[in-house]
Amino acid sequence: MLNDITISISTVNGTGSQTANKILVQSLILSGYHVSAKNLFPSNIAGLPTRFIIRISKDKYNSYSQDKLVDLSILFNKNKLKEDLQNVSKDSLVLSNEDYKFSDTVLKLNLNLLKCRTLTKDIHESVSVRKLLINMLYVGAAAKMLDLELETAVRATELTLKNLKKEILIANIEALKRGYSALKETKSINIFKPTDLEKCSLNNNMLSLYDGNQSLALGLLNGGAQIFTWYPITPSSSVAENFEHYSKTLKLNRTVLQCEDEISAVTTCLGAGWAGARAVTATSGPGLSLMQESIGLSYFTENPLVIVNVQRAGPSTGLPTRTAQGDLTLSYYSSHGDGFHPVLLPSNPSEAFNDGFYSLSLAQDLQTPVFVLSDLDIGMNEWVQKPLQQISKSSSEGQIQIEKCENYKRFSNNTLISKRSLPRLSDESTAYFTRGSGHDEFGNYSEESKVYEEKLRRLKNKINSLRTLSEFCPQDVVDQKKSSISLVYYGSTSQSIEELKDLIKKDLNVGLVSTYQIRALPLSDDLNIFLSKHKFNFVLEQNRDEQMNRIIKSECNSKTSTTSVVQYNGLPADANHFYKQIQECLKKFESFVLKIGEIT
């Protein structure tokens, strides 16, 4: 009986397979399985290979695994048959199109072929529709091989395609049914069966499937964002597009402006924020590089600005459709001169919704640039999540000086944050001239050393004040008193943690592992205490340069030791990838192994 199954679907991008793959995922979920899915797609519109990986796990693991053998390989890209067989063994089942030509290597495998042309021939008169129906054939056949009920797959099709024309829906269901019954003598996968309890809890949770760019856009609307400025860039474009779509659907009358570049997007956003609107911009690494100067302007002139960064693999153009956490330091230390900024680190689409909401309030309160640092895995992969819940807190407007105020100090050093006056809304007595050059408490031009020093000191204290805020404290800390190992992580790495913990416990014979999810930067004060309790603190992240580990080392007590564990291959967080490095590290400490023996 297989308790952990990997399905790989290889297609050509631009052939509509994405929707079909979603139907297969939904069929599995409706059947009671715990499923996670990742779409590995090329930076191209049509014609290049794309792979969709589905994992079905009895242990409810979500981690992606690069090296794991594929149990069911669906080959629908005739040009990449050789490459797609890399993780296929003689035990794997292979499903493909009879119209392709196969090498002897492929023919020796457990090959199941669908007569795609014949099977779809009389379903629909349109050639283009028939091409799309081929995808439904493999969904049907895969459902059969996974021993799913046909009715469940039909229901999943109806739910996913509910907005299509009736005749198209009927054609899709017909193709699904034909695929389901096409393979007469096929083997099925020896898959575990979900228990009644699992099915029951599934139904109670009423799970949803959405990506982080959808939920983040909704979170921003929920936080009251009025103006959204942007420049198209993968993988963040759909944040802006969803924002506009939802705003129209809900008749919210918010403004979306596609700018001429990211410099304009961020500066327009800052202008709107200075003039009193709640404004946000979204981008990815290359765009964030361009935005640097105006981020410094926002910081130094103390005006609200929200920047969403959906990270992709850099440097330079890098891998535009692959995931990474490589913009952490660029975001945190954005712009020239001194400065560091609040960075919210959602670890899944549900947290992205919360952070979208919260970022706007925080920017108003702090009068400073605030980052929401998502990534391609969170932003563009659909995650199985519990339905979103409305946030109980209300959003903050920040402190605004409306009334007349003699001797008004826009940048008083007697307090961390002064009331902000707004053009046209505030009394004329509070009018001031905003400048990125040195200025005193009134905003007047100043090159005085003391004035400059005091301003910089206050800005530092202002951002440091966040370290004790509840939103900056970790939400998910498991502090095991007797454990000498801890895992410190953030963002989409979270999905590998459960499996990684089990791997460490099982293989290294360790009873307990502590975990700490960093929710935001600057680091919360209690991380220091947490780290000091564990002999081995592993900091997990998806970049080469140990960016979070470096920040920890610079901000935490020098006595605490941390070891960096990284993944930078553009693929979603992989528990096995992290585990190998942890294993290597611990091997070096023989005394440690003895100590583990004592504890367990």
Place this chain on the structure above:
Amino acid sequence: MSSNVKLSKENTLGLLKKDYQGLASTLCKGCGHDSVTQALVSALYELSFNPKDIIKLSGIGCSSKTTNYFLNQSFGFNAVHGRMSSMATGVHLAQPQAKIIGVSGDGDTASIGLGGFLHLIRRNVPMLYIIENNGVYGLTKGQFSATSLKGDKAKSAGTQVFEELDLLDISLSAGCGFVARGFAGNSIELKNILKDALNFKGTAVVDVISPCVAYGNIDEFSKSYTNTQIKNKALNEPYKTITKSDLHFEAKSLEVKESYDNTNLHKARELLIKEKLTKTLHTGVIFESKTSVPLNEKLNLNSLDAFSNKPQKQKLSEESLKKITSEWSLF
């Protein structure tokens, strides 16, 4: 409105001219920019603009400093180099009712900010966009800007080998609805041009030749006071005999005796081409569209004023939230 209003007289808002002044200028004595500032102060005063409704914007450079030298009662934002256009767009999105006055220079507009400038015009953000154009980077000590002419010689920059970028020609190409040229040496005409520009509904570009006394006022430099005076011809004004010649400009210039129709785009472009051939400069409103649709009307922004309507106070209703999230449900 009379242009001969005395300093001490109140305008229709009950304000004096000094109510439109700003801090004392720190620019060089004789700088063209200070004349532009004074012309602008007069224009605003005579048109009785309420300082509270005005937002002043600028980029970086000597010209951009001048927003501090007028309208002390108004809010202003001195942005980063070349980004005044983006800043103005954002301010307008948030406050479509505000009157935006932007002061930029030739470096700020024709080089680092050229992209943003074109897109500001393309979107037709309603604002007065003044370019204090002197052909050099004053604050960094006299390098050539992109509006200096081929063959120009400047005090510290040597000889210009590249052709100029004509910001008026560029503005017309980008679809600008109001294009004018003024000269800092002719403040009464400039004031009248600025008044027209302030009344325009859309992006109004006023390119003011505003000589730099420190780095761009020698005889071999085309944007010096003297050279500008020589080649300057006011639109719709009688031809004045030009007597002095110099290295760059022929003494004989095109005569503009007939009345000039500035609502004709074709004529406007023709005029700018002729200027190049005849090495003349015309001041006045070169083009004014009668069909300008500003950004707030294109995007229907008027209901969105950041202050009249405050969605930030409200979270989405449960019903709204459900409307979107129910689409994501797997059941």
